[in-house]
Amino acid sequence: MHIARELLIRILAGAAVLWAAASLAFAILQLFPSDPVQVIYGADSSVTPELRAAIRADFGLDRPVWEQYQHFLARIVQGDLGTSYQQRRSVISIIGSELGSTLTLASLSVLLAIVMACLASLVTSGRRTWLRKALSSIELLSVSTPTFWIGILLLTFFSFKWQLFPVVADEGWRSLVLPVATLALAVFGSLSQVMREEMDLALEQPFILTARTRGLSEWAVRWRHALGHTLIPCITISTETFGGLLAGSIITEQVFGRPGLGRITLEAINNHDIPVVMGIVLLVAFVFVTLNIVADLLYRLADPRLRVSAA
Amino acid sequence: MSLLSVENLNVTFPGTAAVQGLSFSVEAGQCVAIVGESGSGKSVTARALVGLAGDNAAVSAQRLHLDGKDLLHLSPGQWRGIRGRHIGFVLQDALVSLDPLKTIGSEIAEALTEHADMPRQDVRRKVLDLLTSVGIPNPEERIGQFAHQLSGGLRQRALIASAIAANPALLIADEPTTALDVIVQAQILALLREMKAKGTGIILISHDLAVVASLADHIVVLKDGAVVEAGPPSQVLSRPQAAYTRALLAAIPSVETKGQRLTFGSGTPDVPAARPLQDGGTAVEARSVTKSLGERLVVDKVDVRLVAGETLGLVGASGSGKTTLARLLLALQQPDQGEVLLDGGPWSHLSEKQRRPHRPRLQLVSQDPLGSFDPRYRVIDILAEALEIIGLPKREWTRRATELIRSVGLSDSHLLRRPRQLSGGQRQRVAIARALAMKPDILICDEPVSALDVSTQAQVLDLLEDLKRQFGLTILFISHDLGVVHHVSDRVMVMHAGRIVEEGPVGEVFARPRDAYTRELLAALPRIPLSSIASKAKGYPHDHILDSSVHIGA
Amino acid sequence: MTDLTPNLADPARMRAGPGFFMRLRRVPFGVALAATVLVFLALCAVAPGIVAPKDPYKISLLHTLRPPSLEFPFGTDQLGRDIFSRVVHGASYSLTIGLGATSIAVTIGLAVGLVAGSAGGAVDLAFMRVIDVLLAFPALFMSMAVVALLGTGSVNVLIAIAIAEIPRYARIVRSQVLVVRTSGYVEAARILGQRRWLTLMRHVLPNTIGPLIVLSTLGIGSAILSSAALSYLGLGPKPPTPEWGLMLAEGQGYLRRAWWIGVFPGLFATLTVISTTVLGRYLKALSDGRA
Numbered sequence A: 001m002h003i004a005r006e007l008l009i010r011i012l013a014g015a016a017v018l019w020a021a022a023s024l025a026f027a028i029l030q031l032f033p034s035d036p037v038q039v040i041y042g043a044d045s046s047v048t049p050e051l052r053a054a055i056r057a058d059f060g061l062d063r064p065v066w067e068q069y070q071h072f073l074a075r076i077v078q079g080d081l082g083t084s085y086q087q088r089r090s091v092i093s094i095i096g097s098e099l100g101s102t103l104t105l106a107s108l109s110v111l112l113a114i115v116m117a118c119l120a121s122l123v124t125s126g127r128r129t130w131l132r133k134a135l136s137s138i139e140l141l142s143v144s145t146p147t148f149w150i151g152i153l154l155l156t157f158f159s160f161k162w163q164l165f166p167v168v169a170d171e172g173w174r175s176l177v178l179p180v181a182t183l184a185l186a187v188f189g190s191l192s193q194v195m196r197e198e199m200d201l202a203l204e205q206p207f208i209l210t211a212r213t214r215g216l217s218e219w220a221v222r223w224r225h226a227l228g229h230t231l232i233p234c235i236t237i238s239t240e241t242f243g244g245l246l247a248g249s250i251i252t253e254q255v256f257g258r259p260g261l262g263r264i265t266l267e268a269i270n271n272h273d274i275p276v277v278m279g280i281v282l283l284v285a286f287v288f289v290t291l292n293i294v295a296d297l298l299y300r301l302a303d304p305r306l307r308v309s310a311a
Numbered sequence B: 001m002s003l004l005s006v007e008n009l010n011v012t013f014p015g016t017a018a019v020q021g022l023s024f025s026v027e028a029g030q031c032v033a034i035v036g037e038s039g040s041g042k043s044v045t046a047r048a049l050v051g052l053a054g055d056n057a058a059v060s061a062q063r064l065h066l067d068g069k070d071l072l073h074l075s076p077g078q079w080r081g082i083r084g085r086h087i088g089f090v091l092q093d094a095l096v097s098l099d100p101l102k103t104i105g106s107e108i109a110e111a112l113t114e115h116a117d118m119p120r121q122d123v124r125r126k127v128l129d130l131l132t133s134v135g136i137p138n139p140e141e142r143i144g145q146f147a148h149q150l151s152g153g154l155r156q157r158a159l160i161a162s163a164i165a166a167n168p169a170l171l172i173a174d175e176p177t178t179a180l181d182v183i184v185q186a187q188i189l190a191l192l193r194e195m196k197a198k199g200t201g202i203i204l205i206s207h208d209l210a211v212v213a214s215l216a217d218h219i220v221v222l223k224d225g226a227v228v229e230a231g232p233p234s235q236v237l238s239r240p241q242a243a244y245t246r247a248l249l250a251a252i253p254s255v256e257t258k259g260q261r262l263t264f265g266s267g268t269p270d271v272p273a274a275r276p277l278q279d280g281g282t283a284v285e286a287r288s289v290t291k292s293l294g295e296r297l298v299v300d301k302v303d304v305r306l307v308a309g310e311t312l313g314l315v316g317a318s319g320s321g322k323t324t325l326a327r328l329l330l331a332l333q334q335p336d337q338g339e340v341l342l343d344g345g346p347w348s349h350l351s352e353k354q355r356r357p358h359r360p361r362l363q364l365v366s367q368d369p370l371g372s373f374d375p376r377y378r379v380i381d382i383l384a385e386a387l388e389i390i391g392l393p394k395r396e397w398t399r400r401a402t403e404l405i406r407s408v409g410l411s412d413s414h415l416l417r418r419p420r421q422l423s424g425g426q427r428q429r430v431a432i433a434r435a436l437a438m439k440p441d442i443l444i445c446d447e448p449v450s451a452l453d454v455s456t457q458a459q460v461l462d463l464l465e466d467l468k469r470q471f472g473l474t475i476l477f478i479s480h481d482l483g484v485v486h487h488v489s490d491r492v493m494v495m496h497a498g499r500i501v502e503e504g505p506v507g508e509v510f511a512r513p514r515d516a517y518t519r520e521l522l523a524a525l526p527r528i529p530l531s532s533i534a535s536k537a538k539g540y541p542h543d544h545i546l547d548s549s550v551h552i553g554a
Numbered sequence C: 001m002t003d004l005t006p007n008l009a010d011p012a013r014m015r016a017g018p019g020f021f022m023r024l025r026r027v028p029f030g031v032a033l034a035a036t037v038l039v040f041l042a043l044c045a046v047a048p049g050i051v052a053p054k055d056p057y058k059i060s061l062l063h064t065l066r067p068p069s070l071e072f073p074f075g076t077d078q079l080g081r082d083i084f085s086r087v088v089h090g091a092s093y094s095l096t097i098g099l100g101a102t103s104i105a106v107t108i109g110l111a112v113g114l115v116a117g118s119a120g121g122a123v124d125l126a127f128m129r130v131i132d133v134l135l136a137f138p139a140l141f142m143s144m145a146v147v148a149l150l151g152t153g154s155v156n157v158l159i160a161i162a163i164a165e166i167p168r169y170a171r172i173v174r175s176q177v178l179v180v181r182t183s184g185y186v187e188a189a190r191i192l193g194q195r196r197w198l199t200l201m202r203h204v205l206p207n208t209i210g211p212l213i214v215l216s217t218l219g220i221g222s223a224i225l226s227s228a229a230l231s232y233l234g235l236g237p238k239p240p241t242p243e244w245g246l247m248l249a250e251g252q253g254y255l256r257r258a259w260w261i262g263v264f265p266g267l268f269a270t271l272t273v274i275s276t277t278v279l280g281r282y283l284k285a286l287s288d289g290r291a
Helices: A002-031 A036-041 A049-058 A065-077 A091-124 A130-144 A147-161 A174-203 A206-213 A218-256 A261-271 A274-302 A304-309 B042-048 B076-082 B104-113 B120-133 B152-163 B182-197 B209-213 B243-251 B322-329 B352-361 B379-389 B394-407 B412-416 B424-437 B454-471 B482-488 B506-511 B516-523 B531-538 C011-016 C020-025 C029-046 C083-119 C121-135 C139-150 C154-181 C184-192 C196-232 C244-254 C259-287
Strands: B004-013 B016-026 B031-035 B058-060 B063-066 B087-090 B170-174 B201-206 B218-223 B226-231 B282-293 B296-307 B311-316 B337-342 B362-365 B442-446 B474-479 B491-496 B499-505 B527-529 B549-551
Touching: A002 A065, A002 A274, A002 C121, A036 A049, A091 A130, A091 A174, A091 A218, A091 A261, A091 A274, A130 A174, A130 C259, A147 A174, A147 A218, A147 C196, A147 C244, A147 C259, A174 A218, A206 A218, A206 B087, A206 B152, A218 A261, A218 A274, A218 C139, A218 C196, A261 A274, A261 C139, A274 A304, A274 C139, B004 B042, B016 B031, B016 B042, B016 B201, B016 B218, B016 B226, B031 B042, B031 B209, B042 B170, B042 B201, B087 B152, B104 B120, B104 B152, B120 B152, B152 B182, B170 B182, B182 B201, B182 B516, B201 B209, B209 B527, B218 B243, B226 B243, B243 B454, B282 B322, B282 B474, B296 B311, B296 B322, B296 B337, B296 B474, B296 B491, B296 B499, B311 B322, B311 B482, B322 B442, B322 B474, B352 B362, B352 C184, B362 B424, B362 C184, B379 B394, B379 B412, B379 B424, B379 C184, B394 B412, B394 B424, B424 B454, B442 B454, B454 B482, B474 B482, B482 B506, B491 B506, B491 B516, B499 B506, B499 B516, C029 C083, C029 C259, C083 C121, C083 C154, C083 C196, C083 C244, C083 C259, C121 C154, C139 C154, C139 C196, C154 C196, C184 C196, C196 C244, C196 C259, C244 C259
Parallel strands: B031 B201, B031 B218, B087 B170, B170 B201, B311 B474, B311 B491, B362 B442, B442 B474
Antiparallel strands: B004 B016, B004 B058, B004 B063, B218 B226, B282 B296, B282 B337, B491 B499, B527 B549
């Protein structure tokens, strides 16, 4: 009962954020107006004033701002994100056709990064070994290296030099390996750092000593007791970076020439295709809001103390 | 043959010897207590006995036998077979000593299944039995709960249940009651006594001689890793041989120490009263103040009258509302209802701006002095800030700061240190010096000695007493420790669940408590045989009076 | 005893104190190395001609795609330009954008966070809701959106990155202000009867700015990463500017034949960011009292 009510509150709050994001984007576009005619016909001066007016009316740009805003919100609520200036297709269908590819890339990368970070902290936490030093150097590299450079390096050596993986993007799972590795490496650093710090802290807690005095092996202590305490920061960072990965995928897709949201975003930005940019802005905000709600639910699963105090 | 025999145990960390030449033995059904202040090596000893002194610790001994089995040359795997199975271990404060993410049922089951393969059904039944045996009611319900859902007492019982799950012959309890209120502490000690009677050997680690007194058959007093005294309680507590033990016993505040100095060897000093003791008038008064924090009613229609020149003790368990009451008196928070008066004039009803000129008169000494200092400041900056506020000209600051730091028993060189570089006792002295810099009339001391060792506590209590006489201070002294409150107070108030349940002259309340809660509180106090204190106080040689006993602070 | 004058008015001395040079000697090797790298990069940014005398723009079709050699330490690109020269000249872009964007973001973030944190109530609530909405967008995405509005180019990239970083700094400042305002020492100042603005100047402000400066050192690295990414995507400066991200984008088609085109600009970017990160973490450890 409590959970349901809280979930409802969270969803309403999320809707408010979405509304605010949409309004903000709308307001900013009023300050920096863009002209569909310019986008469609470029600098072609042969466009007659009549045609220009017709096109503008087509996109509803001839109406008063307030009316445009109402219309804009009404369409969003109905799930209609408008029509691309460039492609004359609905924004929903453009995004829809590319979303799958990007989501696959982002989810696989986050999963891989989580698994690697868990392993890294299980093995190296609370110890002063060469392995720990090596791993923390990798983490430092991971957070300090431009994502696209990791991609370029992987491409140069694994595809061109050693020809282990395909260069082109359409060879099934094999063409996913390098992009996923690129993004996962980028996420791994920050995830692993925080998780290990958290596990270091957990390993110093009295309850770990208690577990040891029961005769548990080192591995059992880490696996059964310490790992659970890294889950909260793990959830926070993974859900936060998952949103970031949508942006990160823009770069990765560019490096590996993959289809996906990245490519359409870049095209839309370069072409001032405002409805598409707007659609992607809303999509990113939607993903953020949804992930926040999911993270909240996951927190409760991970830590029983949050189940009571939040009620 | 002894259950555990330890001969010449040494534990060293790189650069320091934590434990040196410790020898003792534990018999089945007996309790050995290891007592010492922080840094004495008592916890290191406990951990060394289960092979968990740490990777950088070197443990050696002439003999370390458990039930005839040599523990000195065990492999990590063999140690795991000993831990839990042959030696159980209980830490202080089960809230952090039980994994907060696991149910207490699974924590206890873990101790069971680690040493024996057992069908699921049997595990559950055994866990329920264990919960019952440590006195947890409704075990069926509790087995699925988490540590944070249990009260402090039940949690500690659950922790003990997990330690004795595999039925070890020896139980090591490291400060098992330190985080608990007096009443719960008495219950846990009774549980340990019960287990002793059933034949379990117990090693009890504590900083508190009074806690140990009721349970131990043999007491080892440690200081800086070395044994200063060892023997049966009748000797250690009543006829202590070592000067350190005598000082430790003398430092424990109680009825008998009232009007005496706690620091060993010094009599009552003749500090001249610089200002005549004020008396009679009301310094601070709270009239029927009520305060809720969130949904919880923390202070419930409380009346306080702090008479000028007196020390008023406020005693109560944690969560009883003592600190909130102090904050109301300091006007750091506003009461929901009622009013606080200063010298009979408005105080809580004033605006902060109107209050500001009067703030210096009412100063606070809190439990956590470190948090009350700006981390960027040195001691002299901390004092100078106070001196600036009372309007002392800048050229006088150094002189006055030196005066202040000396008056709290520190030296000039401390002025240039940062609080982080000082010990707990020194920090508390700096906090007192800052309060004194304001030339206050009234000092509110909120658990000022709770975080300190007994001997440091004795020094700070003596200092407060000296300063009170010297400056004619009025003191509200808040503590959970009845012994401390008894020692320092003229009058005492007992607080319970947001209300003052009893109030009166300190001797009367402690001798003839009227309220049921006060009676329970006093009955739960651990006792030390009277003779040692009496002999110290009166300068008698160690002797007689073993039959009577007194209440001692926890 | 003459040294005992309270120096409330002299915070600089208070922080440095006696052990300053002693502490300098105990600086870990990695940190010293990072500082050296940064000094070298600063030199590259200020006087690239001294480090690399060759013209970074000079096209030479006789020398295209030469591998690293004594003459061309980093090789040449598809137009025969000296990659070493180009990489050295590129330092000024990255450092300017990193420092510039971070200082703008920190300044505005500090102002917003201070106002929100000290005002409290409705002002705080309103500020934070706006920040919450802005934080819904990943920093890189946000700066891309800003570039989409303002148009491409170095200055716009700087502005875009600054705007994208503001919400993070604002949030950090605000929470730090709240921590300090409810701290024991601010309460202690109140009990002493210190005036509110004096407490704000003496305790709240310094204890908020200290950690912020440390964090912004770490922020410089991420600003440099963002600017390289934007340039790589073609949203930053235009060719033939020797910007690291742009060089990688331009050279990507020749990776099959010339690995050095893809390696050296990225290496410099990574070295820069690692160095600021190492330095920033060391400063953080110092201010947390861990080093």
